[in-house]
Amino acid sequence: MLTVPEGRVTNSLLYEGKAKQIYTTDQPGVLLAVFKDDATAFNAQKRGTIQRKGQVNATISAHLFRKLTAAGIPNHFLDQPEPHALHLSQLRMIPLEVVVRNVVAGSLCTRTDLPRGQVLARPLVEYFYKNDRLGDPLLNNEHIALLGLVTMDELALIRTSALQVNEILSNFYQACGIRLIDFKLEYGWGDQGLTLGDELSPDNCRLWDMRDDRVLDKDRFRHDLGGVDESYQEVLARVLKL
C-alpha cells in the first residue's frame, strides 16, 4: 500500500506512470513523486513487484541527484520528505529518452549484432521517442528536427550534459565496485534552462558487479534471473557508503 506524505501536499494526482505517481503540492512549481514497488518491462507486457523498490529507487535517485548538483548539473531534485517520495521542481518535459552506453547490452545487441559486454571505444548517445503507442522508437537528429522536439543547438546541449552525467556516474559507481554499462535520462525545461528530470535508479541503468559482471539491475526482473529484491538492496547499500 502506498502512502502519500502529508505536508506541502495537496494530493492532487497529476500523472501516474508505470513506476511513479506525480502529485501537485501547495507550492507552485513543486511536485511530489511517489515511487511504487510495481515493476514493468517490455512495454508493460511483463508486470510484477520488487520488494521495497519505491524506497530504494527514491533513495538512490536522491543520492545521485545530490552528487550531480554538487558537480553543477542542473536537475529537478529538491528533497526527500519520505523514504519512497521526492519533492521535484516541475519541468516542461522533452519527449526523448536519452540513452548513454559504455558497454554493449540490451537493444544495442539486437539492433547491431555487436556482442554483449563489448566495451565501446567512446560512450554512445542514442535518442528514443518517448511514445508508448509507437514502442519508443530510435530517432536520429533529422527525425528529432522533423518532429520539432528540440532544436539542433538544444540537442547538442542535451548530448553534452548526458556525457557529463555519464562521466560523473561512471566514476561514482566505479568507486562502489560497480560498472555503469548504460542508462536512460530524461530532460525538461525549467527555471535554470535545460534540466535533468526523471530518476536515476537500477530501473533505468544497467549495473554490473565489477568483480564478476553479476547483473544488479532491472535485467534481473526482465529476464527472470532471480534475486531481484536483493540486488536492488545491494546497489542501495553500496551507493550509500559513498
Ligand code: UDP
Ligand atoms: N531504459 C529505460 N527505459 C526504457 C528503455 C530503456 O530506462 O523504456 C534503460 C535501460 O534500463 C537501459 C538503457 O535504458 O539501462 C538502454 O536500454 P536498451 O535500449 O538496451 O533497451 P532494453 O534492452 O532495456 O529494452
